[in-house]
Amino acid sequence: MLITRKAEFSASHVCRSADLSDDENEAIYGIAANPHGHGHNYVVEVTIEGDPDPVTGMIRDLKEVKELIRREVIEPFDHRFLNKEVRPFDRVVPTAENIAVEIWNRLEPHLREGGRLFSVRLEETAELSVEYRG
Amino acid sequence: MILVNRRYRFSASHRLHVDALDEAANDEIFGKCNNPFGHGHNYELEVTVHGEIDPVTGRAVQLDRLDELVGRSVIDRYDHRYLNEELPEFAQTVPTTENLGKEIVRRLRAAWPSGFPHLERISIFETPRNIFLIGPTE
Numbered sequence: 229m230l231i232t233r234k235a236e237f238s239a240s241h242v243c244r245s246a247d248l249s250d251d252e253n254e255a256i257y258g259i260a261a262n263p264h265g266h267g268h269n270y271v272v273e274v275t276i277e278g279d280p281d282p283v284t285g286m287i288r289d290l291k292e293v294k295e296l297i298r299r300e301v302i303e304p305f306d307h308r309f310l311n312k313e314v315r316p317f318d319r320v321v322p323t324a325e326n327i328a329v330e331i332w333n334r335l336e337p338h339l340r341e342g343g344r345l346f347s348v349r350l351e352e353t354a355e356l357s358v359e360y361r362g
Numbered sequence: 363m364i365l366v367n368r369r370y371r372f373s374a375s376h377r378l379h380v381d382a383l384d385e386a387a388n389d390e391i392f393g394k395c396n397n398p399f400g401h402g403h404n405y406e407l408e409v410t411v412h413g414e415i416d417p418v419t420g421r422a423v424q425l426d427r428l429d430e431l432v433g434r435s436v437i438d439r440y441d442h443r444y445l446n447e448e449l450p451e452f453a454q455t456v457p458t459t460e461n462l463g464k465e466i467v468r469r470l471r472a473a474w475p476s477g478f479p480h481l482e483r484i485s486i487f488e489t490p491r492n493i494f495l496i497g498p499t500e
Contacts (some may be wrong), residue, residue, distance in 0.1 A: 247418050256419050258426065321420035325364050329415070356425070359365040 230346055232275045233293045237306035239314075240267040241322040265309055271351040272301060272331060278343035288343035300334040324352040328360040336362065364422050365482055367410045370432055372441035375402035376457040379446075400444055405459075406487040407436065407466065413479030423479045435473040436466050459488045463496035471498070 242265040243257040253261040260266070274297055278287040308314055310322040320326050328350040339345035351357040377400035378392040388396045395401070409432055413422040443449060445457040451465050463486050470481060481498040488494065 243420070245418055245420070256421070256424070323415075323420035325366065325415045325422050326420045328364065355369045357367045357369075358422070359367070361363070361365075 229279065229287060230275050230277050231287050231290070231343070232273050233290055233297060235272050235274070235294075235297045235302055236269060237272070237302050238267060238269050239305050239308050239310050240265040241310040241317070241327075242266070243321055243323055245321050246319075265311065268352050270305075270327070272297065273347075273349040273351075274331075274335060274345070275347045275349070276339060276343040277346035281342075293339075293343075296335065296338055300338070301331050324350055324356060324358045325360075327352075328358050332360050332362060363412055364415055365410055365412050366423050366479070367408050367485075368423075368425065368428055368432070370407045370409070370429075370437055371404060372407065372437050373402060373404050374440050374443050374445055375400045376445040376452075376462075377401070378456055378458060380456050400446065403488050405440075407432070408485040408487070409470070410482040410484065411479040412482045427475075427478070431473055431475070431478075432470070435469045439469070459486050459492065459494045460496075462486065463494050464500055467496055467498060467500060 242263060243260040244253045244263065245256075248256070274293065276288055276293065280287055304314055310317045310327070312318070314322075316330065317326075320330075328348050331350065332345065332348045335348070336345045345362070347359055347361045349357060349359040376395075377397065378395040379388050379398075380391075383391070409428065411423050411428070415422050440449070440462075445452045445462070449457075452461070455461050463484060466484060466486070467481075470484070474481060483498060484496050486494045486496070
């Protein structure tokens with residue numbers, strides 16, 4: 229069975245790679261390469277896979293999952309400029325893809341027993357979302 | 363491997379009617395969707411691709427290329443059209459969202475460049491409550 233917990237954070241980023249020229253950056257990322265950055269209201273969906281405990285009827289206590297997401301993701305990411313304030317985005321381009329992978333890496337060590345991390349879905353805008361399954 | 367979902371919108375009208383069935387059967391099966399003058403929806407099309415994240419760009423798919431591909435092969439074709447009357451693929455085939463989805467997958471596959479990340483599925487939101495997922499080989 230899968231269970232999903234949703235959370236939101238607002239942050240700014242700039243999609244620009246130090247390994248590429250200005251022209252290449254603009255060709256690949258378009259307006260997202262604006263050097264001053266821009267922001268989004270991100271939505272994260274953390275999905276856990278497991279079987280309900282025969283006594284509690286729950287895969288995992290969602291209060292714990294909520295607190296875990298707050299501590300590992302929302303606290304460090306919310307109202308930050310990701311490139312300047314959140315590692316590893318000082319050297320990794322904070323595309324939606326890479327942010328989803330980083331959220332996975334931060335949560336996965338805590339979600340191995342009593343419900344295993346199944347996927348991280350990150351919605352950057354109503355038009356663009358990504359889903360990472362490790 | 364990562365999945366990337368990109369969402370597009372188009373507005374179109376359709377009428378659910380099968381000529382081979384009589385009036386009573388059409389009414390029984392399609393209800394108000396069988397209204398003789400057709401009706402419209404704001405369709406949302408989500409195209410899901412799967413690929414690997416490029417280590418330099420951090421992207422799994424070039425979004426401008428995907429937008430161009432979907433725009434040219436799907437959105438430009440269906441936006442602000444009456445599917446039954448204006449699109450030859452629905453002259454004989456009832457434009458249910460199932461059939462529309464199969465046609466969209468066929469068009470995307472025909473236009474898909476080699477070496478582009480793989481098409482995983484499409485999702486069509488006919489309304490916020492009617493959602494159709496169609497695999498890449500349907």
